[in-house]
Amino acid sequence: MNIFKKLLRKELGEKRYQGLVKFVNMNCGPEVKDSKELYEEIYEYCNCLDSDKIVGMQMRLNEVMFSAFQVGRTYSLAFFIYLGAWFALLSLELKTELLLLGVLGISVCFGLKTWQFLASKCAYADARIIETYRAVLERILIHRARGQHN
Numbered sequence: 001m002n003i004f005k006k007l008l009r010k011e012l013g014e015k016r017y018q019g020l021v022k023f024v025n026m027n028c029g030p031e032v033k034d035s036k037e038l039y040e041e042i043y044e045y046c047n048c049l050d051s052d053k054i055v056g057m058q059m060r061l062n063e064v065m066f067s068a069f070q071v072g073r074t075y076s077l078a079f080f081i082y083l084g085a086w087f088a089l090l091s092l093e094l095k096t097e098l099l100l101l102g103v104l105g106i107s108v109c110f111g112l113k114t115w116q117f118l119a120s121k122c123a124y125a126d127a128r129i130i131e132t133y134r135a136v137l138e139r140i141l142i143h144r145a146r147g148q149h150n
Helices: 003-012 014-027 036-047 051-091 096-121 124-149
Strands: none
Touching: 003 014, 003 051, 003 124, 014 036, 014 124, 036 124, 051 096, 051 124
8 A cells, every 4th residue: 555545544534535535636637736725625624633743743744755765765776686686596597496486486576566666656646635734734833833932
């Protein structure tokens, strides 16, 4: 599962998440830079939460953003390891059955890594919601910090 989707479903709730995805898919194509309606929907939900909860939400978001970055970074490493493993298996002159078993094993591992990479990169609606969610959390925290110092 996409790590953004997992976070959003946990933080916003399944029903609200599905509504946001539907809204993004219907109203927020690539040509639309910002969606005021999407922003307001997330803002209304988050603004009524206490500051400690908002800080926790932002910390979890930062962790997920870092994890998403790591998935992309490690994918290229996984590709080179996969190629190296192929060449290593071919150079060992193993029996056909063992060679096929080894190739199948590394291919399954690489396939899982590829699926993880694509699931994280190809979720347009989730990326759109995450971007808005991040902006909302930052705005709320900045607004509340200014309100406490005045």
